[in-house]
Amino acid sequence: MSDINAFIDDKVKSNEVFLFMKGTPAFPQCGFSGQVVQILNYLGVKYDSANVLESDELREGIKAYTNWPTIPQLYVKGEFVGGADIVREMFQAGELQDLLKDVQAA
Amino acid sequence: MAMDPAEIARMIKEALPDASVEVEDYAGDGDHFRATIVSEAFRGKTRVQQHRLINDALAGKLGGDLHALTLQCSAPE
Numbered sequence: 426m427s428d429i430n431a432f433i434d435d436k437v438k439s440n441e442v443f444l445f446m447k448g449t450p451a452f453p454q455c456g457f458s459g460q461v462v463q464i465l466n467y468l469g470v471k472y473d474s475a476n477v478l479e480s481d482e483l484r485e486g487i488k489a490y491t492n493w494p495t496i497p498q499l500y501v502k503g504e505f506v507g508g509a510d511i512v513r514e515m516f517q518a519g520e521l522q523d524l525l526k527d528v529q530a531a
Numbered sequence: 532m533a534m535d536p537a538e539i540a541r542m543i544k545e546a547l548p549d550a551s552v553e554v555e556d557y558a559g560d561g562d563h564f565r566a567t568i569v570s571e572a573f574r575g576k577t578r579v580q581q582h583r584l585i586n587d588a589l590a591g592k593l594g595g596d597l598h599a600l601t602l603q604c605s606a607p608e
Binding site: 457488492493494495496505506507508509510511514515 | 578582583586593594595599601602603
């Protein structure tokens with residue numbers, strides 16, 4: 426496993442909720458990343474994030490790791506949940522709330 | 532790099548011939564699109580699986596030439 430894969434693997438497995446995004450939760454640099462941050466903040470769950478704009482290696486690495494071409498990417502308990510569309514649809518359907526109901530609060 | 536909505540629709544229909552596909556350039560900048568796709572291929576699949584079908588259909592474009600594509604996937608009623 427390459428270094429970047431090992432880095433990603435560690436992040437998604439050592440954090441219950443982890444978001445790969447453009448920018449930071451305080452300063453999202455893309456509307457789609459911002460939408461996911463808003464939803465996670467609204468639900469009040471504890472999450473950590475990585476800014477793919479800080480590293481081309483991470484930006485390309487996460488696309489390959491998930492086999493998913495776009496950012497943001499949300500992971501819960503080591504499993505890929507989806508990008509902005511899927512997270513929004515799951516939130517609107519109440520499915521995201523179910524998925525996150527027993528994770529640590531922020 | 533801008534893309535034509537008709538080209539996006541053509542690529543999706545090539546992969547999913549039964550699909551009804553509407554692609555809208557909602558920002559008017561040739562870079563942010565919304566696609567509404569209805570196909571039997573989505574039935575019984577998770578959202579991630581549905582999106583992967585479209586990601587594959589647009590191989591190499593999404594995240595490259597195509598910056599943003601909001602997807603709404605469903606099976607026929």
